[in-house]
Amino acid sequence: MTGNRLSTIGFDADDTLWHNxxxxxxxxxxxxxxxxxxxxxxxxxxxxxxxxxxxxxxxxxxxxxxxxxxxxxxxxxxxxxxxxxxxxxxxxxxxxxxEHPVDPLPQVRETLEQLSGSYRLVLITKGDLFDQERKLAQSGLGELFDAVEIVSDKTAATYRHLFARHGDGPRHSMMVGNSLKSDVVPAIEAGGWGVHVPHELTWALEHAEAPVEAPRFRRLEHLGQLVELLREIG
CATH class of the missing domain: 1.10.150.240 (Putative phosphatase; domain 2)
Structure with missing residues (x-):
């Protein structure tokens, strides 16, 4: 692939796709x-x-x-x-x-459905394997993803590896999530795009400074704005 065209989009799960x-x-x-x-x-x-x-x-x-x-x-x-x-x-x-029920956030399914087929969609989440698999199954969103990765932590090395494995490398990839520390900053450090979709509740250990000077950083009010962002950046 030439240029910087996006081919792969990674999504966080907890508090990005559903309440947690x-x-x-x-x-x-x-x-x-x-x-x-x-x-x-x-x-x-x-x-x-x-x-x-x-x-x-x-x-x-x-x-x-x-x-x-x-x-x-x-x-x-x-x-x-x-x-x-x-x-x-x-x-x-x-x-x-x-055992708590899984409650997808607004506009999640609609956004994933619009993007499915045009990009490789990869769920990248950390946490307990069984619990994350349970939540994905109960969410009804699993069919919209091309791959699912449940990792022990999210670092720049994690994103370099996963975006090479499931796409064309970090430069052609984007990570979307509610955590600046886990979803946004390391994805940008790896060479990709980092899109912050804040949730009203974020664990204290996931707080970090927004990389506002980074050219590949974006912030959205809700996931429904992602499609328009992708149109803008080409």
Whole structure:
């Protein structure tokens, strides 16, 4: 392929195609309620975030790691005195998260249907393999993707590899997602386009500065604007 014509578009899944972070926030609030006798909600949230950050390299991304971090937080905050009944409640909350219904965001299906056939569409998501496969199946969007990649993390090297595997390399590829840190910045570093579609809720560990000076950075208010963007950049 010559020039810079796009051939491949990667899409993030959680909070780009369907709601996800809201379930974490609700469960975090539930944990704060369980530990109300030991600490205020703000302190519980802070300690939980610290545990999640510590445990990423061990448990990876996803609900199972989040559940283990909640248990660890409960033990730490209670000084090891948290009752088994509370641990059982935390485990139940984690199981409920793994069973929550998948609710696609507005204009997602319509946009994917318009792009399918004109571009190679690749779902690129990180997290627990079984849970991400479940959510994709329940979303009803799987048939619109040419490939699905569930990865342990998203780095520039990840995008270089995946866009070479499923397309014509990063220069002819675009990554679309709600996370500047995982979806946008590393895709641009790899040589591709990075399109930020913000979600009202974004995990604190996914925050990053927008690369506003990068010529291949774009920000959209919603996914429905992607088709027009693709027309503009050719």
């Amino acid at each position: 972070e809201q379930f974490y926030r609700l469960t975090e609030g539930r944990l704060a309620g369980l530990l109300a006798g030991h600490a205020q909600a703000e302190h519980v949230s802070q300690r939980l975030l610290e545990a999640e950050k510590r445990n990423l390299q061990v448990y990876g991304f996803g609900i199972k790691g989040f559940t283990l971090s909640m248990i660890e937080t409960a033990i730490e905050i209670s000084g090891g005195e948290v009752p088994a009944s509370v641990i059982a409640e935390i485990l139940a909350a984690g199981r409920e998260m793994l």
